[in-house]
Structures are given as structure tokens and as C-alpha cells.
Amino acid sequence: MSNMVRKASVFEILNHWSLAVSFFILTVSGFGFLYHIEGVGSIFGGFNQMKTIHNWAGVVFSVSLFFTLFSYIVEALSISGDDIAWIFKGGGYFSKKTVVPPQGKLNTGQKLYYLTVLIAGIAITATGLVIWLRPEMADIRKWILLSHLVHNISFVFMVIAIPLHIYLATLANPGTVRIMFYGTVPVEWARKRHPKWVQKIGA
Amino acid sequence: MTRKALLISPEACIGCRGCQIACKEWNQLPATKTINKGTVENPPDLNANLYNKIRYVELPSEANMVRWLFVSQRCMHCEDAGCMKICPAPGALYKTKEGAVAFNKDKCIGCKLCAAGCPFNVPRFDEKDKISKCHLCSDRITEGLSPACAKTCPTGAIQYGDRDGIISDSKKPGYEKLYGQADLGGLGVLYAFKDAPKLYGLDEKPAIPESIVFWHNVLKPLAYIGLGGAVAASLLHYVAFGPKKDEEVKKDE
Numbered sequence: 241m242s243n244m245v246r247k248a249s250v251f252e253i254l255n256h257w258s259l260a261v262s263f264f265i266l267t268v269s270g271f272g273f274l275y276h277i278e279g280v281g282s283i284f285g286g287f288n289q290m291k292t293i294h295n296w297a298g299v300v301f302s303v304s305l306f307f308t309l310f311s312y313i314v315e316a317l318s319i320s321g322d323d324i325a326w327i328f329k330g331g332g333y334f335s336k337k338t339v340v341p342p343q344g345k346l347n348t349g350q351k352l353y354y355l356t357v358l359i360a361g362i363a364i365t366a367t368g369l370v371i372w373l374r375p376e377m378a379d380i381r382k383w384i385l386l387s388h389l390v391h392n393i394s395f396v397f398m399v400i401a402i403p404l405h406i407y408l409a410t411l412a413n414p415g416t417v418r419i420m421f422y423g424t425v426p427v428e429w430a431r432k433r434h435p436k437w438v439q440k441i442g443a
Numbered sequence: 444m445t446r447k448a449l450l451i452s453p454e455a456c457i458g459c460r461g462c463q464i465a466c467k468e469w470n471q472l473p474a475t476k477t478i479n480k481g482t483v484e485n486p487p488d489l490n491a492n493l494y495n496k497i498r499y500v501e502l503p504s505e506a507n508m509v510r511w512l513f514v515s516q517r518c519m520h521c522e523d524a525g526c527m528k529i530c531p532a533p534g535a536l537y538k539t540k541e542g543a544v545a546f547n548k549d550k551c552i553g554c555k556l557c558a559a560g561c562p563f564n565v566p567r568f569d570e571k572d573k574i575s576k577c578h579l580c581s582d583r584i585t586e587g588l589s590p591a592c593a594k595t596c597p598t599g600a601i602q603y604g605d606r607d608g609i610i611s612d613s614k615k616p617g618y619e620k621l622y623g624q625a626d627l628g629g630l631g632v633l634y635a636f637k638d639a640p641k642l643y644g645l646d647e648k649p650a651i652p653e654s655i656v657f658w659h660n661v662l663k664p665l666a667y668i669g670l671g672g673a674v675a676a677s678l679l680h681y682v683a684f685g686p687k688k689d690e691e692v693k694k695d696e
Contacts, residue, residue: 273531274663287532291552334684336691374555384559388529389654392662399670407677413687432692 245430245438247345248311248423255307256420262301263402269294270395295372302365305358313358315344316351322436323348333412345437349408356401364394446542447584448520448606449593450613450621452635453643456513456600458483458497462592466495469580469591489516491567491575495592498644514643515592515601518565518577519623520544520631525651528659529560535574542606542631543579562627562649579631609633627651 248256269290272280284290322341326348332340340347346354367387377383409416415429431438467474472492477485484499500512524544527536534550536557553572558564567575580590584603588594593603602609606629613621613635622640623630626649634640640647 271666274666276531276533278533281533287535287550288552291532291554332687332692333680336684371554371556381559381564384556385652385654388556388559389658389662392658392666396662396665396669399666400673403670403673403677407674407681411677411681411686415689429689432689 243427244424245427245441246424247430247434248419250423251307252311253420253423255304255311258300258304259308262297262304263398265297266294266301267395267399267402269297274392295368298365298368298372302361305361305365308354308358312346312354315346316354316358318344319348319351323351342435343433343437344440345434347433353401353405356397357405360394360397360401363390364398367391367394444540446522446606446629446631447579447603448542448609448630449579449590449632450602450604450609450635451515451632452600452602452613453512453514454635454637455598456497456515457598458499458511458513459597460497461595461597462495462515462601463493463497465591465595466577467492469583470494489565489567489576491569493567494518494575494577500642500644502642512643513600514634514645515632516644517632518544518579519563519627519649520577520579521562521626522628522630523651524627525560525562525655526557526566527560528651529556529655531556539579539581539585541579541581541584543581543584544631545578545581546574546576548573560651560655562646562651606631606633 268280269284271277272284272287272290273294281287281290284293322343325341326343329338329340331347331349332338367390370383370387371391374380374384409420413433415425419425427438466472472494475486475490475492477487480487482499484497486493486496489496495515495517498512498514498516500514502510502512504510520543522542524536524538527538527544530536531554532550532552534547535552536544536546539545548569548571551573553568555566555568555572557574558566558568565576569575580588580592583590589603593601596602604612610621610624610633613633617637618635622634622636622645623632634643634645636643
């Protein structure tokens with residue numbers, strides 16, 4: 241296809257898959273632990289093995305999350321008046337007539353989503369490590385209780401944010417999900433949805 | 444099956460530690476090597492091979508220069524057990540029909556969260572990080588025997604029986620209120636204290652940590668509802684507003 245523009249590098253695509261797969265494993269096993277679901281336990285070969293897989297999937301997830309910083313953090317933190325206006329217009333998702341303000345490489349929703357997952361991801365990783373490694377400390381019980389609480393609060397944020405992310409990147413915005421496979425999008429598509437980015441790269 | 448319980452009477456305890464030994468014998472637990480710290484209290488704390496320990500509390504006063512309290516310290520077999528609440532592995536901790544909180548090392552995943560959930564700092568862990576604690580001799584009581592500690596106690600400081608019967612029998616002058624009668628849904632180990640529980644090294648009002656209660660009552664369902672809600676909201680949006688098709692995206696000219 242002609243007139244394509246690259247939105248994600250090969251590394252970004254692979255890193256995103258690593259995040260997606262590890263997140264899926266973590267969430268399924270997480271629900272298994274949370275609700276004592278024996279069926280989930282047996283998929284993982286018992287709860288003992290599920291714990292090991294959960295912990296190491298967490299390592300994969302956190303390393304991948306770290307690498308996303310190089311891809312998205314600068315963009316996610318560059319907030320302008322257009323972003324505020326985007327929020328007030330609901331991103332154009334609640335009326336076909338809405339004209340949303342021009343967006344950069346990430347739209348406002350994507351920026352907010354990234355920051356949510358980043359913060360929740362850092363919290364869930366740090367607290368997961370405390371529960372897993374149980375550092376020798378005098379008041380370790382308080383730290384475990386706090387970590388257990390924060391781990392579960394972050395989990396709630398994650399299980400709400402990620403399904404919405406999957407919906408918005410597939411059904412809600414046709415043509416988006418190909419980025420996850422090819423990294424490229426048609427210039428026309430990009431011009432409509434990310435005009436400021438297209439302008440910047442001069443495509 | 445009626446709920447069983449132990450009644451501990453520190454005033455009757457002579458600190459012989461027969462219960463510690465009987466417990467080790469029945470559960471085949473090796474001795475712990477310790478060093479002499481100038482107290483009879485030994486080992487200094489519960490460990491993976493010590494399910495039951497006598498705590499020695501010295502309380503010298505003007506009136507009684509040699510007041511010495513002996514308290515059996517172990518799993519309390521709570522009705523509403525914090526360890527079971529927080530445990531992520533089904534079957535690792537379970538209630539026996541007698542009301543004992545027993546454990547299955549094969550099912551235990553060694554996460555040690557139960558130690559954070561226990562209001563009495565009881566769970567200990569073996570060399571494989573598996574839980575280790577008093578299980579009220581669940582293998583004995585299921586056969587109608589009494590736990591090894593109660594069986595061996597020479598003074599009746601540890602008594603075993605139906606929980607209701609123990610409570611009514613113990614109501615004697617000076618012991619109107621049993622420790623653990625109502626706390627945590629009622630403990631499976633009751634104490635006939637003469638003084639404030641604090642003196643015996645126990646909390647006045649033991650409770651499951653609030654964060655665990657909040658997690659159990661709010662966060663757990665919220666994870667389920669949140670995931671379902673996010674999926675439902677997505678589908679609802681798809682039906683109500685439909686996708687943002689390329690040709691429909693309006694450009695701000």
C-alpha cells in the first residue's frame with residue numbers, strides 16, 4: 241500500500257505485545273488468586289506454579305513498561321489547550337457531529353490512558369516486589385499490608401483501563417489495530433486523527 | 444459437629460512446658476537450638492517447629508514480689524480468620540468441622556500473606572516457606588481425642604472440649620469475662636484472665652487489619668465489577684454511538 245506512515249517502530253510493536261501478553265497472564269492468574277478459581281489454577285498447573293508464573297510475568301510486564309517510557313512519556317506529558325478542549329468534547333466519542341481539536345501523535349485520551357497505566361503499573365510492580373521478596377524490615381507486616389492494598393487498588397484501575405483501551409483500539413476506531421501488527425497507518429487516516437503529528441513529521 | 448475449643452487458664456499453669464513437648468512429639472517437630480538468655484522462656488518465639496509456646500511474664504510488685512504469669516501462645520483458631528481471608532491459595536488454610544484452622548502444605552504457595560492477615564502474629568514458615576502453626580491437633584480431634592497439649596497438661600491449665608460447654612463451665616467468680624469469647628467471631632482458644640489481656644501479651648481488642656477488611660469487602664468485588672463494567676460500557680458505546688469510522692472523522696479546518 242502506498243502513502244503509509246510509520247507510527248510505531250518494530251521495537252515498540254514487540255514491546256507492546258510483551259506488555260499485552262504479560263498483562264493477560266497477570267490478570268487471569270490475579271483473578272484466580274483473588275477468587276480462588278480452581279479452574280484457573282489448573283490451567284497454570286496448580287496454584288504453586290501459578291504464583292511463580294505470576295511473579296515472572298510481572299517482571300516481564302515491568303521491564304516492558306519501563307521501555308514504553310522512551311516511546312510515550314514525552315508525548316504524554318505535553319499537554320496543551322487542545323487537550324483540555326478534547327476532554328470537554330468527550331474525544332468526539334459521544335456524537336458524530338463533534339469536531340475534536342487537532343491531536344498530536346497521541347490524542348488526549350491516549351495520553352491519559354498511558355499515564356494511568358504507567359502510574360498503576362509502577363505501583364503494582366513496586367508493591368508486587370515487596371510482597372514477593374519480603375525485604376527484611378522491622379515493620380514488614382505494615383509494608384506487606386500497604387503493598388497488598390495498593391497492589392489491589394492498582395489492579396482495579398488496570399482491569400478497567402485495559403478493556404477500554406482494547407475497545408478503543410479495535411472496534412471503536414477502525415484502522416487502529418493494524419499499528420499493533422504493522423506499525424504503519426495510511427497518511428489520510430493519520431491526517432484525520434493525528435493532524436499535528438503528521439504536520440510535525442511533514443508527511 | 445459442635446465447635447471445639449481450648450480454655451487456657453494462666454492462673455493454673457505452672458510453666459512446666461509439658462504442652463510444648465507433647466505438641467512436638469505428636470507433630471514430630473524437631474527441637475530448636477537456642478542460647479540461654481537468662482529466662483526459662485525458651486525458645487524465645489514461635490517458629491516453624493514450635494506450634495505452642497509458654498510465654499513467661501514477670502510482674503513483680505510491692506504486694507507480690509514473685510508474680511509470674513505463664514501463658515500458652517499459639518494459633519487462636521478464629522471463627523473469622525484473617526489468615527484465611529487474605530490467603531490466595533484455595534485449600535492451603537481450611538476450617539475443620541471442629542472449627543480448627545488447619546493447613547495443607549501441598550496447597551500452600553508460600554506467599555506469607557497470612558502472616559500479615561493474622562491479628563496474633565502466629566503463622567511461621569518452614570524451610571520451603573510453607574505455613575507452619577498450631578492446627579488444634581486436627582488429626583487427633585477428628586478421631587475424638589483431645590489435642591496433645593491439653594492431653595498432657597498436668598494442672599488443667601489447658602482444657603479441651605465443646606466451645607459452649609467450656610464457656611459456661613468457666614464462668615466462676617473473677618472470671619466472668621473470657622478473652623476471645625466474642626472477638627473475631629469468637630476464638631477457638633479462650634483465655635481465663637485475671638487481669639488485663641495486655642499483661643499477658645495479648646491485644647485488648649484483636650481485629651483483622653482494616654485494609655484487609657476493605658480489600659475483601661470493596662476491592663475484591665470492584666475488580667470483578669470494574670472489568671465487567673468496562674466491557675459492558677464498551678459494548679454499550681458501540682451499540683449507542685458506534686465506531687469512529689474514518690470517513691466520519693471531522694477535521695477542524
